[in-house]
Amino acid sequence: MNKNLREVEALVELINETVQIEKTIENLPCGYISVKHISGHTYNYRQWREGDKIISSYVPDALLNGVKRKIAVRKENESLLKVVKKDLKKASNKIVKLGLLSEEDISSLLEAGRNDEDVSAKAKELVK
Numbered sequence: 001m002n003k004n005l006r007e008v009e010a011l012v013e014l015i016n017e018t019v020q021i022e023k024t025i026e027n028l029p030c031g032y033i034s035v036k037h038i039s040g041h042t043y044n045y046r047q048w049r050e051g052d053k054i055i056s057s058y059v060p061d062a063l064l065n066g067v068k069r070k071i072a073v074r075k076e077n078e079s080l081l082k083v084v085k086k087d088l089k090k091a092s093n094k095i096v097k098l099g100l101l102s103e104e105d106i107s108s109l110l111e112a113g114r115n116d117e118d119v120s121a122k123a124k125e126l127v128k
Helices: 001-024 061-098 103-114 120-125
Strands: 032-038 041-050 054-061
Touching: 001 061, 001 103, 001 120, 032 061, 041 061, 054 061, 061 103, 103 120
Parallel strands: none
Antiparallel strands: 032 041, 041 054
C-alpha cells in the first residue's frame, strides 16, 4: 500500500506542476516579434494568431527586450508543459491500471488544481 501511496503522491506533484506551468503560460504574451522597415525606419510588432487572423501590436523600442524575454519564457514553458503532460499521462495510466483511481478521479484532481483547491487532500479522499 505504501508504494501505491507514493504513486498517487507523484501524480499529485505532476498535477500541481502542470497547473503551475499553465498559469505561468497564461500570464505571458504569445506570438513572435516581427520587424518592419518602413521609409527608412524600423518598427517592431508582436504578432499572434486568433483563429485565422494574425493580430499585430506595436512594441516600442524601450519595451522590446522585455517582450522578447517574455515570449521566450512562454515558449520554454510550453515545451516543458508537453513533457510534464506526457509524464502525467504515464503516471495516470499506471494508477488506473493499479486500480487506485479512475480516469474520472484523475480528471477531477486536475480540475481541482486548476481551481486552486488542495489536490493532495482530494487525492487522499479518493484513494480511501
